[in-house]
Amino acid sequence: MTTHPEKPARPGRTDGRTSEFTLFFKVKPGHGKLIRDIFQQNTFGQLSREVTQRIGTLHDARWVLFDEDTRLLFATSYDGDWDAYIDDFAHRIPDVFDAIMEHTEDYPGIHDPGIKDRIAAHQVTACSYFRAIPDATVRDLQKARRVYKAYEQLLNAFE
Template sequence: MSENALHAKFQQFPEVVREKVDAALSDAKIALKLRAAEILADKEEMAEHAVTTAGRIGAKSGEVSELTTILPLKPNGAERLRKFFGLVGGNLAGAGQVGTLHNMRFVFLDNDTKLLFATAFDGEWDPYIDDFATKIPEFMDYLFSNVEGWPGITSPDVKDFIVKYQIPAEAWFVAHPNLTVAEGHRLKRQEAAVQRFLSDLN
């Protein structure tokens, strides 16, 4: 599509939308402005993916929240963690016991002096941290004992410690914001049951 055609299409959006886009993206190309206008004008899409707060800290979209921390590692902390991650082949499947956990990842930064820990989960921030303490405390304490100042997952100070190092997301997108982990498991079981039924018919 030509520049003129893009400009013409952009002008078709309500003035309030165009003004918002121009104010935020004054130096952007018209193709990006047009895409931004399309997003803003799609009220249903915007409502479904609205970003709110996860409670104490962090962003939330629908039922899914995010947590990102950058933590200082103890000397040799990265080495100890690498041994553990190597032992399990980088597979942290045991964390699924938490029940609300969509994903988690560990990344070493700054020559192994810092650890990025990021995760997505269902619900509010405080209950999520409580789940770590009640469902996988040994796992959490082994991993995070390599972090400077870690108070222990059952410590009354652990939430303040996490908040100290958490960096809230400035933007957050979830493809299926209202699909919880529990609902995903339920749908998976239903699909398996349907497939078994169809297989038995044959």
């Protein structure tokens, strides 16, 4: 009989098939401007859309510098399993995540063997979390958009 070690409990609330992910980090002294510079690059908006596509389960993301640029908030909503979500960051966007997070204290890098525990140590479970359509995954929403677009094209063909 094979036994599988249980995954550690991870923070965060779930509503339907979507979960919230809220992290707080201390910014290295003097690195707030470097983080702001990343977000103010002309190409960051396009990169954000590409990252969303690469992850595939990411609904939204917010990065917020606060307390006079000494702390950083990273908050997202995502579909599926917490560990798989972190694996996606490591496999699909390690360069993007590391470029921002290297400016926070004690960040070991996304490929560090203890990264999941390190991230969980910075995660805070929301007091409340809800979604307008809790059972709609990113894939469901993308499919609905494709169906709607096809429906609109069909209607336009008969005008």
